[in-house]
Amino acid sequence: MYKEICAKYAPNKDNLIYILHDIQDTHPQHYVSSEAVHEISEYLTLPENHIYGVLTFYSMYSTTPRGKNIIRLCESPPCYIKGSYNILRKLKTLLGVGVGETTKDGNFTLELCACLGVCGNAPVMMINDDVYGDLSEEKVEDIIDKIRGRN
Numbered sequence: 001m002y003k004e005i006c007a008k009y010a011p012n013k014d015n016l017i018y019i020l021h022d023i024q025d026t027h028p029q030h031y032v033s034s035e036a037v038h039e040i041s042e043y044l045t046l047p048e049n050h051i052y053g054v055l056t057f058y059s060m061y062s063t064t065p066r067g068k069n070i071i072r073l074c075e076s077p078p079c080y081i082k083g084s085y086n087i088l089r090k091l092k093t094l095l096g097v098g099v100g101e102t103t104k105d106g107n108f109t110l111e112l113c114a115c116l117g118v119c120g121n122a123p124v125m126m127i128n129d130d131v132y133g134d135l136s137e138e139k140v141e142d143i144i145d146k147i148r149g150r151n
């Protein structure tokens with residue numbers, strides 16, 4: 001699987017982040033495994049340490065398995081001032097996990113992130129590719145219930 005994904009891109013180190021994105025998005029547990037890093041290293045003739053450096057530099061990448069739905073709550077100052085800490089507390093209660101953890105059913109992973117670029121709607125979170133703004137504790141509960149109902 002990893003070889004096929006790599007082959008979609010020219011074997012040029014400038015394509016590293018695209019390959020990492022593609023591999024992470026394709027994996028059902030939304031992460032880049034050590035096997036994937038090994039394949040990329042061979043394909044791009046880049047040392048694995050270099051690839052791990054990129055993986056750990058950007059918060060959107062994970063080297064550990066994650067849930068089906070990745071919640072990324074913005075913790076930058078504009079969202080914090082608008083009460084993101086209350087949203088975080090609510091998410092922890094609803095999901096029964098802490099930051100960086102995945103629910104036992106593998107449905108949700110809770111993460112924090114820097115500004116998502118929509119500060120006018122603070123507090124803000126993303127779940128997978130969807131952005132949710134102007135969050136309140138009630139709104140968060142509705143969103144999580146709807147996603148649970150879909151799965």
Ligand code: FES
Pocket residue numbers: 074075076077078079114115116117118119120122123124
């Ligand atoms: S500070 Fe939260 S979206 Fe910008």
